[in-house]
Amino acid sequence: GAVVSQHPSWVICKSGTSVKIECRSLDFQATTMFWYRQFPKQSLMLMATSNEGSKATYEQGVEKDKFLINHASLTLSTLTVTSAHPEDSSFYICSAGILYGTGGNEQYFGPGTRLTVT
Amino acid sequence: TQLLEQSPQFLSIQEGENLTVYCNSSSVFSSLQWYRQEPGEGPVLLVTVVTGGEVKKLKRLTFQFGDARKDSSLHITAAQPGDTGLYLCAGARRGDYKLSFGAGTTVTVRA
Numbered sequence: 088g089a090v091v092s093q094h095p096s097w098v099i100c101k102s103g104t105s106v107k108i109e110c111r112s113l114d115f116q117a118t119t120m121f122w123y124r125q126f127p128k129q130s131l132m133l134m135a136t137s138n139e140g141s142k143a144t145y146e147q148g149v150e151k152d153k154f155l156i157n158h159a160s161l162t163l164s165t166l167t168v169t170s171a172h173p174e175d176s177s178f179y180i181c182s183a184g185i186l187y188g189t190g191g192n193e194q195y196f197g198p199g200t201r202l203t204v205t
Numbered sequence: 206t207q208l209l210e211q212s213p214q215f216l217s218i219q220e221g222e223n224l225t226v227y228c229n230s231s232s233v234f235s236s237l238q239w240y241r242q243e244p245g246e247g248p249v250l251l252v253t254v255v256t257g258g259e260v261k262k263l264k265r266l267t268f269q270f271g272d273a274r275k276d277s278s279l280h281i282t283a284a285q286p287g288d289t290g291l292y293l294c295a296g297a298r299r300g301d302y303k304l305s306f307g308a309g310t311t312v313t314v315r316a
Contacts, residue, residue: 093247119302130293130309131248136302180247184302192302193238194295196247 090114091183093197100171100204107167108200110181116161117183121194122154125178137164171204178202208232211294211307219315221283226310228294229276237277237296238304239268248293251279284314 090113100106110120118139123131135156136144143156153175155167168175178201182194210229218224228237236255240248252261254270254277261268265288267280277296281288291311295304 089250091247121303128291128311130306133303133306178245182247186302192236192297192304193250193253194304195250196240199245199247201245 089183089185089193089195091181091195091197093181093200095200096198097201098203100202102172102204103170105167105169106171106202107165108179108181108202110164110166110183110197112162112183112195115183115185117164117185118161119184119186119192120158120164121182121184122156122164122166123180123182125180125199127178131180134166168202171202173204176202176204207308208305209294209296209307211310213310214308215311215313217313217315218284220285224281224284224312226279226292226294226312227276228278228296228307230296231275232296232298233274234296235274235299237270237274237294239277239279240293240295242291242293242309248291281312284312286314286316288312289314 092111094109120137122134134149137156137158139158145151158164180199182196184192184194186192238253239251242248252268257272257274259270265282269278291309293309294307
Protein backbone atom coordinates (compact mmCIF):
# COMPACT_ATOMS: atom_id res chain seq x y z
CA GLY A 88 0.00 0.00 0.00
CA ALA A 89 0.81 3.73 0.04
CA VAL A 90 2.04 3.92 -3.54
CA VAL A 91 2.71 7.29 -5.13
CA SER A 92 3.34 7.67 -8.84
CA GLN A 93 4.89 10.56 -10.68
CA HIS A 94 4.77 11.41 -14.35
CA PRO A 95 6.84 11.96 -16.35
CA SER A 96 9.93 10.31 -14.89
CA TRP A 97 12.14 12.57 -16.97
CA VAL A 98 11.60 15.49 -19.30
CA ILE A 99 13.77 17.71 -21.45
CA CYS A 100 12.37 21.07 -22.48
CA LYS A 101 13.57 24.25 -24.10
CA SER A 102 14.16 27.43 -22.17
CA GLY A 103 11.00 29.53 -21.94
CA THR A 104 8.54 26.66 -22.16
CA SER A 105 6.38 25.26 -19.36
CA VAL A 106 6.41 21.75 -17.98
CA LYS A 107 3.73 19.98 -15.94
CA ILE A 108 4.54 17.18 -13.51
CA GLU A 109 1.79 14.97 -12.08
CA CYS A 110 1.77 13.27 -8.71
CA ARG A 111 -0.82 10.63 -7.88
CA SER A 112 -1.54 8.64 -4.76
CA LEU A 113 -2.64 5.27 -6.18
CA ASP A 114 -4.15 3.42 -3.25
CA PHE A 115 -5.03 6.07 -0.70
CA GLN A 116 -6.47 9.54 -0.54
CA ALA A 117 -4.10 12.35 0.31
CA THR A 118 -5.50 15.63 1.49
CA THR A 119 -1.97 16.93 1.64
CA MET A 120 0.84 16.45 -0.84
CA PHE A 121 4.29 17.95 -0.79
CA TRP A 122 6.66 19.01 -3.54
CA TYR A 123 10.41 18.84 -3.06
CA ARG A 124 13.46 19.70 -5.09
CA GLN A 125 16.70 17.82 -4.75
CA PHE A 126 20.16 18.76 -6.01
CA PRO A 127 22.82 16.10 -6.60
CA LYS A 128 24.12 14.47 -3.43
CA GLN A 129 21.95 16.70 -1.26
CA SER A 130 18.90 16.25 0.88
CA LEU A 131 15.35 17.19 -0.07
CA MET A 132 14.31 20.83 -0.08
CA LEU A 133 10.61 21.43 0.52
CA MET A 134 9.13 23.76 -2.07
CA ALA A 135 5.47 23.80 -1.16
CA THR A 136 2.62 22.05 0.59
CA SER A 137 -0.31 21.22 -1.64
CA ASN A 138 -3.73 21.09 0.00
CA GLU A 139 -6.72 19.57 -1.77
CA GLY A 140 -9.25 22.22 -2.69
CA SER A 141 -7.22 25.19 -1.50
CA LYS A 142 -4.15 27.18 -2.41
CA ALA A 143 -0.73 25.73 -1.93
CA THR A 144 1.54 27.00 0.80
CA TYR A 145 4.98 27.91 -0.51
CA GLU A 146 8.24 27.88 1.40
CA GLN A 147 10.24 31.05 1.73
CA GLY A 148 12.19 31.84 -1.41
CA VAL A 149 10.04 29.71 -3.74
CA GLU A 150 8.33 31.73 -6.47
CA LYS A 151 4.66 30.84 -6.50
CA ASP A 152 4.16 32.31 -9.97
CA LYS A 153 6.94 30.18 -11.37
CA PHE A 154 6.02 26.93 -9.67
CA LEU A 155 2.26 26.57 -10.01
CA ILE A 156 0.66 23.90 -7.87
CA ASN A 157 -2.83 22.53 -8.29
CA HIS A 158 -4.39 19.88 -6.04
CA ALA A 159 -7.69 19.28 -7.75
CA SER A 160 -8.56 15.94 -6.18
CA LEU A 161 -7.64 13.73 -3.24
CA THR A 162 -5.35 11.67 -5.45
CA LEU A 163 -3.76 14.18 -7.82
CA SER A 164 -1.48 17.17 -7.44
CA THR A 165 0.34 18.87 -10.30
CA LEU A 166 3.41 21.09 -10.39
CA THR A 167 3.86 23.32 -13.41
CA VAL A 168 7.23 24.94 -13.94
CA THR A 169 6.45 28.02 -16.00
CA SER A 170 8.90 29.71 -18.36
CA ALA A 171 11.55 27.21 -17.43
CA HIS A 172 15.22 28.21 -17.44
CA PRO A 173 18.36 26.07 -17.19
CA GLU A 174 18.67 26.88 -13.47
CA ASP A 175 15.31 25.12 -12.96
CA SER A 176 16.93 21.86 -14.02
CA SER A 177 16.68 19.53 -11.06
CA PHE A 178 15.13 16.40 -9.58
CA TYR A 179 11.58 17.12 -8.45
CA ILE A 180 9.93 14.72 -6.01
CA CYS A 181 6.40 14.70 -4.67
CA SER A 182 5.07 12.96 -1.62
CA ALA A 183 1.67 12.19 -0.21
CA GLY A 184 1.13 12.41 3.50
CA ILE A 185 -0.81 10.19 5.84
CA LEU A 186 -1.49 12.42 8.79
CA TYR A 187 -1.68 11.47 12.45
CA GLY A 188 -4.01 13.18 14.86
CA THR A 189 -1.03 14.38 16.89
CA GLY A 190 0.22 16.37 13.91
CA GLY A 191 2.87 13.91 12.85
CA ASN A 192 2.74 12.30 9.48
CA GLU A 193 4.26 9.68 7.26
CA GLN A 194 5.12 10.68 3.76
CA TYR A 195 5.31 8.34 0.82
CA PHE A 196 7.36 9.55 -2.08
CA GLY A 197 6.97 9.32 -5.80
CA PRO A 198 9.88 8.11 -7.94
CA GLY A 199 10.84 11.66 -8.91
CA THR A 200 11.01 13.61 -12.17
CA ARG A 201 14.31 14.64 -13.70
CA LEU A 202 13.83 17.99 -15.44
CA THR A 203 16.47 19.24 -17.84
CA VAL A 204 16.03 22.67 -19.40
CA THR A 205 18.17 23.37 -22.44
CA THR B 206 20.96 25.66 10.05
CA GLN B 207 19.10 22.38 9.69
CA LEU B 208 16.64 21.33 12.32
CA LEU B 209 17.94 17.77 12.20
CA GLU B 210 21.69 17.20 12.28
CA GLN B 211 22.64 13.93 10.65
CA SER B 212 26.04 12.29 11.01
CA PRO B 213 28.25 11.14 9.53
CA GLN B 214 27.79 12.68 6.11
CA PHE B 215 29.61 9.85 4.36
CA LEU B 216 30.30 6.29 5.42
CA SER B 217 32.24 3.69 3.47
CA ILE B 218 32.60 0.24 4.96
CA GLN B 219 33.43 -3.32 3.98
CA GLU B 220 30.72 -5.94 3.54
CA GLY B 221 29.98 -7.63 6.88
CA GLU B 222 30.84 -4.64 9.05
CA ASN B 223 28.35 -2.77 11.21
CA LEU B 224 27.44 0.90 10.94
CA THR B 225 25.44 3.50 12.83
CA VAL B 226 23.92 6.73 11.56
CA TYR B 227 22.81 9.43 13.97
CA CYS B 228 20.12 12.05 13.76
CA ASN B 229 20.05 14.77 16.44
CA SER B 230 18.02 17.86 17.18
CA SER B 231 17.23 20.30 19.94
CA SER B 232 13.55 20.07 18.99
CA VAL B 233 11.01 17.47 20.07
CA PHE B 234 9.33 15.49 17.31
CA SER B 235 5.95 13.77 17.39
CA SER B 236 7.18 11.30 14.79
CA LEU B 237 10.44 10.53 13.06
CA GLN B 238 11.04 8.58 9.90
CA TRP B 239 14.04 7.01 8.23
CA TYR B 240 14.20 6.77 4.46
CA ARG B 241 16.64 5.19 2.02
CA GLN B 242 17.12 6.68 -1.41
CA GLU B 243 18.95 5.29 -4.41
CA PRO B 244 20.23 7.50 -7.24
CA GLY B 245 17.49 8.69 -9.57
CA GLU B 246 14.69 7.40 -7.37
CA GLY B 247 12.45 8.75 -4.66
CA PRO B 248 13.09 8.02 -0.97
CA VAL B 249 11.59 4.80 0.36
CA LEU B 250 10.18 4.79 3.88
CA LEU B 251 11.99 2.31 6.13
CA VAL B 252 10.41 2.99 9.50
CA THR B 253 8.39 5.45 11.57
CA VAL B 254 8.97 5.86 15.30
CA VAL B 255 6.58 7.81 17.50
CA THR B 256 7.24 6.81 21.13
CA GLY B 257 10.23 7.99 23.17
CA GLY B 258 12.65 5.12 23.78
CA GLU B 259 11.09 3.05 21.03
CA VAL B 260 13.25 0.45 19.28
CA LYS B 261 12.20 -1.09 15.98
CA LYS B 262 13.94 -3.82 14.04
CA LEU B 263 13.69 -4.47 10.34
CA LYS B 264 15.82 -7.52 9.55
CA ARG B 265 19.42 -6.28 9.97
CA LEU B 266 18.34 -2.67 10.61
CA THR B 267 17.66 -1.39 14.13
CA PHE B 268 16.07 1.99 14.70
CA GLN B 269 15.95 3.80 18.03
CA PHE B 270 14.05 6.90 19.05
CA GLY B 271 15.53 8.83 21.97
CA ASP B 272 13.65 9.00 25.26
CA ALA B 273 13.10 12.74 24.82
CA ARG B 274 12.08 12.30 21.17
CA LYS B 275 14.85 14.63 20.03
CA ASP B 276 17.21 12.12 18.46
CA SER B 277 17.32 8.83 16.64
CA SER B 278 19.80 6.29 15.35
CA LEU B 279 19.91 3.70 12.62
CA HIS B 280 22.18 0.69 13.10
CA ILE B 281 22.90 -1.81 10.34
CA THR B 282 24.39 -5.17 11.29
CA ALA B 283 26.56 -7.10 8.84
CA ALA B 284 26.09 -4.59 6.05
CA GLN B 285 25.69 -5.82 2.49
CA PRO B 286 26.31 -4.04 -0.83
CA GLY B 287 22.53 -3.79 -1.24
CA ASP B 288 22.47 -1.47 1.77
CA THR B 289 24.31 1.16 -0.24
CA GLY B 290 22.32 4.37 -0.59
CA LEU B 291 21.47 7.76 0.85
CA TYR B 292 19.86 7.47 4.27
CA LEU B 293 17.65 10.33 5.37
CA CYS B 294 16.04 11.01 8.71
CA ALA B 295 12.98 13.24 8.81
CA GLY B 296 10.86 14.46 11.67
CA ALA B 297 7.51 16.12 12.16
CA ARG B 298 6.95 18.42 15.11
CA ARG B 299 3.64 18.38 16.94
CA GLY B 300 1.02 20.32 15.04
CA ASP B 301 3.21 20.66 11.93
CA TYR B 302 2.53 18.40 9.01
CA LYS B 303 5.74 19.33 7.24
CA LEU B 304 8.75 17.05 7.55
CA SER B 305 12.17 18.43 8.39
CA PHE B 306 14.92 16.43 6.75
CA GLY B 307 18.45 15.79 7.83
CA ALA B 308 21.23 16.42 5.32
CA GLY B 309 21.53 12.70 4.65
CA THR B 310 24.22 10.05 5.05
CA THR B 311 25.69 8.44 1.96
CA VAL B 312 26.50 4.83 2.80
CA THR B 313 28.72 2.75 0.56
CA VAL B 314 29.19 -0.94 1.33
CA ARG B 315 32.11 -2.48 -0.56
CA ALA B 316 31.96 -6.13 -1.56
